[in-house]
Amino acid sequence: MNFTQLRCFIKAIDNSSFTIAAEQLNFSQSAVSKNIKDLENTIGVTLINRAHHRISLTNAGRYFYHVARNVLDDMDYTVAYLRSQKNDAGNLLRIGVCDTPLEQEVLPLFLRKLRDSGSNLNIQFVFVLKNSIGELLNHHVDICVIARDDVDIVDDIKFESLISGHFVVACPEDSKLAQKKLITLKDLKGKDIFLIDPNGSLNVQMKYQNSLIEEMGMRHIRFVQDFSAMDIYVKAGWGYGILPNFIADYQNNGAKYVPMDYHEISPYGIAYMESFTNVKVLEQVCEIFKKSIMEFLPKQNN
Missing domain, CATH: 3.40.190.10 (Periplasmic binding protein-like II)
Structure with a gap:
């Protein structure tokens, strides 16, 4: 097994094509196919289903893909770092x-x-x-x-x-709460609230967000995937967003961020x-x- 075989395998899967992988690697298509076949022979399992000119991963291939991806990423990072260290003297x-x-x-x-x-x-x-x-x-x-x-x-x-760290409340600019200097849980009672989805990509401050949910209840709470989605709903006047102060966009037009009277995070x-x-x-x-x-x-x- 070698890095050329791994790279051919990753490129073929990422592009769903031996032909595109060959173009990106500056190889012939037969060379890409042979490297992947040699890789499968070395491991002793079939990684790619080849049928009707379309390729897909086998169960073993799906597992191996993630491992191979990490190995290649680590190697690429390491090589880039060592080269930069050489050129930049540390x-x-x-x-x-x-x-x-x-x-x-x-x-x-x-x-x-x-x-x-x-x-x-x-x-x-x-x-x-x-x-x-x-x-x-x-x-x-x-x-x-x-x-x-x-x-x-x-x-x-x-x-x-x-x-x-502390929570801030994203308020529509024309809302009454946007005029306050400090917002309490009582101020938010009955209001529609947007929180960042704990299963989303921006997974921060979830422990504190969960305690907030326990105090406020779920009736008026909706989850959004990220800050951008929350920003859209708030600007549209659909509700208020609660988020850490170090995520907020204080230059945002259409929304105002007001500190929340809640324990520090x-x-x-x-x-x-x-x-x-x-x-x-x-x-x-x-x-x-x-x-x-x-x-x-x-x-x-x-």
């Missing part, structure tokens, strides 16, 4: 991000302040929404900006807080492996992130 810092509205506003500020500080760090952002812990543990990223809840269960990961900050040794870089990055966030967020939300 100045590359890979930061895992979740692509929240807050990050979309803060990360450009962070880069500008980093450049102004005279730093020669080469920053690479990696999207880690679904697997932030795995990306850290597999050394695909050096640090992550995520909620502390996501890292508390792993002893080898350390955390530096950037923002103290887990903070948002920087997570890194205990084995991360460049303390000076970590301190610099944390300091500049904090300055960028303070510059962007309204004072009442810091």
Whole structure:
């Protein structure tokens, strides 16, 4: 078994075609077919059903696909990292991000302040929404900006807080609640509420969200897959959204975010492996992130 065989297998499945896989790999179609057949012979099982010029995975193939995908991804990350280390003399810092509205506003500020500080760090952002812990543990990223809840269960990961966490309520701009400085559970009684689906991709603060559900009941609660869907419903006046302050889009037109009178939730900050040794870089990055966030967020939300 070799990486060429794995790559041929993955490309063929991703494109549902030996022909397209061959074009992308700059191989002949017969070479792709032979590599996959050699892979199956080595393992001793059939991975791909070949019938009527269409390909599909067998049960064994479905299992093997995920394993092979992870192996190739790990190898590609490792090679890219080693090459960048060689070219940049150790100045590359890979930061895992979740692509929240807050990050979309803060990360450009962070880069500008980093450049102004005279730093020669080469920053690479990696999207880690679904697997932030795995990306850290597999050394695909050096640090992550995520909620502390996501890292508390792993002893080898350390955390530096950037923002103290609390719930905010997304209100339609023309609603009465949008005029309040603080919203209580009583204010929300009988209102239609949108929460982020605990089975969705943005799986943050679910422990606190569950306690909120226990207090409010399910009658007027609807779940949405992500922030964007919640934003649409709120702007349309269909109800109110409850979400962590570090996900909210404070530059949003059509919605206003009001702090909620509820206990604090887990903070948002920087997570890194205990084995991360460049303390000076970590301190610099944390300091500049904090300055960028303070510059962007309204004072009442810091």
